[in-house]
Amino acid sequence: MSTLSATAPASPPLTPSPAPSVAERAPKRPISPERIAAAVTLLVIVGLAVVAVAESGISLPAMIESWGHAERFFARVGSITFPEPGELLYLTALTVGLVLCGTLLAAVISVPVAYIAASNTTPGPAWQAIGRFITVLTRAVPDVVLAMVFVLMFSIGTLPGILAIGIHSIGMISKLFADAIEQIDEGPRMAIRAAGGSKLQQFTSGVLPQVLPSWVATVLHRNDINLRGSVVLGYVGVAGLGLEMSYAFKSLNYSLGLGIALVIFALCVVMEIVSSTVRRAMLGIQPSSRGLGDRVVRGVTDARAARTARRESAVPGAAAARQAPASAAASGSLEAALRRPWTGSRIRNTAWGWIAVAVVIGSVLICDIHWSELVTFWAKVPAITAQFWPPSFGNYEAATLFGAMGATVGIALAATLLSFGFSLLIGSFAARNVAPNGAVRSTMRFLLVIIRGIPELILAIVLIVITGLGSQAGTIALAFGGIGLLGKLIADSFEEVDSGPERALRAAGASRGQVYASATLPQGRRALLGHSFYLLDSNIRCATILGIVGGGGVGYYLLNAGQGSNYAVVTTIVLMILATVLIVEGLAVWMRRVFR
Numbered sequence: 001m002s003t004l005s006a007t008a009p010a011s012p013p014l015t016p017s018p019a020p021s022v023a024e025r026a027p028k029r030p031i032s033p034e035r036i037a038a039a040v041t042l043l044v045i046v047g048l049a050v051v052a053v054a055e056s057g058i059s060l061p062a063m064i065e066s067w068g069h070a071e072r073f074f075a076r077v078g079s080i081t082f083p084e085p086g087e088l089l090y091l092t093a094l095t096v097g098l099v100l101c102g103t104l105l106a107a108v109i110s111v112p113v114a115y116i117a118a119s120n121t122t123p124g125p126a127w128q129a130i131g132r133f134i135t136v137l138t139r140a141v142p143d144v145v146l147a148m149v150f151v152l153m154f155s156i157g158t159l160p161g162i163l164a165i166g167i168h169s170i171g172m173i174s175k176l177f178a179d180a181i182e183q184i185d186e187g188p189r190m191a192i193r194a195a196g197g198s199k200l201q202q203f204t205s206g207v208l209p210q211v212l213p214s215w216v217a218t219v220l221h222r223n224d225i226n227l228r229g230s231v232v233l234g235y236v237g238v239a240g241l242g243l244e245m246s247y248a249f250k251s252l253n254y255s256l257g258l259g260i261a262l263v264i265f266a267l268c269v270v271m272e273i274v275s276s277t278v279r280r281a282m283l284g285i286q287p288s289s290r291g292l293g294d295r296v297v298r299g300v301t302d303a304r305a306a307r308t309a310r311r312e313s314a315v316p317g318a319a320a321a322r323q324a325p326a327s328a329a330a331s332g333s334l335e336a337a338l339r340r341p342w343t344g345s346r347i348r349n350t351a352w353g354w355i356a357v358a359v360v361i362g363s364v365l366i367c368d369i370h371w372s373e374l375v376t377f378w379a380k381v382p383a384i385t386a387q388f389w390p391p392s393f394g395n396y397e398a399a400t401l402f403g404a405m406g407a408t409v410g411i412a413l414a415a416t417l418l419s420f421g422f423s424l425l426i427g428s429f430a431a432r433n434v435a436p437n438g439a440v441r442s443t444m445r446f447l448l449v450i451i452r453g454i455p456e457l458i459l460a461i462v463l464i465v466i467t468g469l470g471s472q473a474g475t476i477a478l479a480f481g482g483i484g485l486l487g488k489l490i491a492d493s494f495e496e497v498d499s500g501p502e503r504a505l506r507a508a509g510a511s512r513g514q515v516y517a518s519a520t521l522p523q524g525r526r527a528l529l530g531h532s533f534y535l536l537d538s539n540i541r542c543a544t545i546l547g548i549v550g551g552g553g554v555g556y557y558l559l560n561a562g563q564g565s566n567y568a569v570v571t572t573i574v575l576m577i578l579a580t581v582l583i584v585e586g587l588a589v590w591m592r593r594v595f596r
Contacts (some may be wrong), residue, residue, distance in 0.1 A: 026200075038594040041587070045413070052414035056475045060391060076305065079402065082259040083244065090366075093265060095240035097363035098158045099230050102165025103223040104360065109170050121181055123209065131178070139171030140581040142544055143229060145574055146329035147236045148562045152384050153377045158367040161238035167224050172225075173218050180214040181207060198254055220275040227271050231264060232545050241267075265454065278356070384567075391575060392568035394561065401569075402559060403578045407471060408553030411546075412539035414475045419482030420532055425489030434516055435495055445491070452484030460546045474546040474553065478539050486535050493527035494520055533588035 040073055082088055116122050117131025143164045150160035189206030234242025241264055248257035266334070293576035393401060426444050428434045435441035460477035510518070544555045561569035 005436065035594050038591055040592065045587075046417070048410075049413040049417035052347065052400070052410035053417055053475075055410065056414045057472045057538055062129070066421060076254070078255055080259045080262065081255045082263065083256070088263065091241050091244055092263065093362075093366050094158065095230055095242070095264075095269075096227070096267070097366045098161045098238070098240060099165060099223060100360065100363040101158075101369075102162045103169060103219060103226050104175050105166030106169035106222065107219045109166070110174035111176040112175055113170060113546075115203065115240055117174060117178040118181035120184075120186065121203065121445065135171045135175040136585070138169075139175070140541075140578040141168065142541060142577065143168035144232055144545060145558070145562075145570060147233050147238055148567075148570065149384070150390070151237050151296055152372075152387075152567075153380055154373045154511055157370075157483055158239050159241070161230065161233050162367065164233060164238070165230065167531065169222050169226060171211065173215075173222055176218045177211065177215050180211040184210045197424045204341070214280075219280060224271055224275055224485035227268055228264075228407070229545075235559070278352075293452060342454075387565075387567040388571045390568065391572040393571040393572060394566045396557065396569065401554065401572065401576070404557050405580065406552040408543045408555070409540060409580060410469050411421070411475050411543040411553050412536055413470075415478030415482055415539050415543070416532060416536045418475070418479035419486050419535060422483045424528075425488055427487035428490035428494060428516070430487065431494035431520075433497070433499065433513075434520060436512065446486075446503075447485050448487045450484075451480065452488070454481070467498065474543060477546060478542055479539070481542075482535050482539065482580075485538075486531055489531040489534075490524070490528065493524045494532065497523040527589055530588065533584065533591065537581060537584045537588065540577070544577055 019192045021187060023333070025304035040120060083091065107242070113131050113134050115131075117135060118129040119128060122128040122131065146167055147160050150163045154160055184207055188210070189202045192202045192206045230238070230240060231242040231245065234240060238245070241260055245257050245260040245264070248254070248260060426447060429436075429440050430444035430448060432441060437443065460473055463473035463477055497520055501523070502515050505515045505519050543553050544558065554576070558570060558573045561567070561573065
């Protein structure tokens with residue numbers, strides 16, 4: 001035994017294995033098959049968008065060449081003309097009136113729809129499904145199609161436009177209103193229920209006060225959108241500035257058409273300022289957005305506050321005298337404390353309230369609504385329904401309409417991709433935590449305001465006149481308008497990211513680009529995805545509308561079918577648009593859930 005042990009070869013010494021690094025010991029998030037599928041789907045969508053851009057015919061040499069067409073066009077236009085002052089004033093008031101009436105109609109109807117669509121107030125799952133379906137359906141059906149239907153039911157005038165704007169706006173207002181209801185503090189509502197309050201009391205006293213600011217802001221924002229969208233309703237017979245502009249362009253009177261377009265642009269700017277003023281008066285808060293209207297209102301209120309401060313500093317005891325009534329009410333009797341004094345702010349708010357009531361009454365009067373038609377039109381419903389149902393391809397082949405719908409989706413994808421590229425650049429420099437200085441940020445914000453102020457339809461009409469019919473003009477118009485919307489959303493989202501990772505990287509000596517790429521952009525990735533899908537969803541509907549004026553896609557066939565009374569074809573096209581919008585919305589919900 002001793003001999004064998006002496007002659008046996010010695011075993012090699014055991015060497016300790018190296019300790020795993022921190023990165024190896026860190027828990028790794030498993031990549032689920034669903035996440036892989038979502039990433040592949042996103043890459044496919046981006047690839048289709050790249051192909052759509054390539055097939056749109058947009059090229060820098062072609063745009064430079066078309067500049068000569070633009071010079072000849074503006075030379076042919078000559079001086080811009082406007083309608084007679086009296087007629088222009090009437091058309092402007094009529095347009096504002098029908099937009100206000102339609103928006104108020106949607107605001108009223110959106111309350112019960114949002115109530116049954118919100119998960120915490122709905123009477124049951126079936127009611128919630130009905131409410132959500134109403135929000136999707138009214139958003140998906142273009143307002144121009146609704147106007148076509150109502151023109152058949154009623155006489156040509158303002159009532160079809162009011163109903164079309166109102167029903168189409170229910171979707172956006174009720175969806176955002178329902179989302180706000182689901183995010184309320186349940187404490188007040190539960191307290192009212194515990195005290196024996198009815199469901200109506202719970203809603204009016206426990207829910208509505210919390211969501212009223214969001215509802216007011218959404219309604220005013222939708223009113224601005226409806227004013228821009230009212231232009232296209234003129235192409236199907238709705239009275240107002242849009243109808244006169246369509247007559248001018250159809251008769252090749254470009255000087256008058258561009259003049260009316262300028263009036264619509266100025267009206268949109270004025271309406272945005274008025275909306276900001278109303279938000280401040282009704283909600284009692286300083287406008288915080290970066291839009292043109294909010295900027296004007298902030299400038300006026302800041303200047304007024306500065307003048308008041310200078311006045312009080314020049315007169316000793318002025319501030320104390322101004323606060324004396326409140327102190328007296330606090331130290332006086334209960335009756336005196338409960339008596340609300342008529343301060344300057346209360347007088348102004350009351351005056352603005354009565355002015356708003358007068359504007360609404362004036363809007364109803366100038367629209368000259370034939371109320372009897374709301375009773376008599378029911379007799380026409382069966383005959384009109386028979387014209388729209390069942391859906392049919394008419395004289396077109398199925399491949400033609402599906403190809404046109406594919407062209408519309410292609411225009412929307414190309415415009416979304418182009419908008420995303422420019423919006424990411426402009427929106428990033430418009431964010432406070434990304435811009436190198438305040439001057440760059442202010443310049444980018446002002447550029448976004450200017451872009452958002454130009455209605456896509458008017459831009460598309462001008463581009464079509466210059467470059468000719470086709471998808472190129474529609475794509476450029478949608479891409480240009482999308483920069484204003486997506487750029488603002490990106491800038492706001494980047495400013496709302498957690499500043500901790502950014503400060504940590506700066507403290508470690510990272511450059512501005514490294515901070516942006518490693519902290520700001522990763523945190524805003526989910527918002528970028530959601531905003532891009534929202535823009536794609538909006539572009540699909542807008543591409544349909546631009547097709548009506550010659551921007552390519554299925555809108556051309558939609559207008560032809562409506563003007564040729566082929567309403568079964570209209571139904572087919574609307575169902576195709578609805579299915580496409582539902583698919584895009586489903587993809588957006590899935591992507592946000594997977595990449596959260």
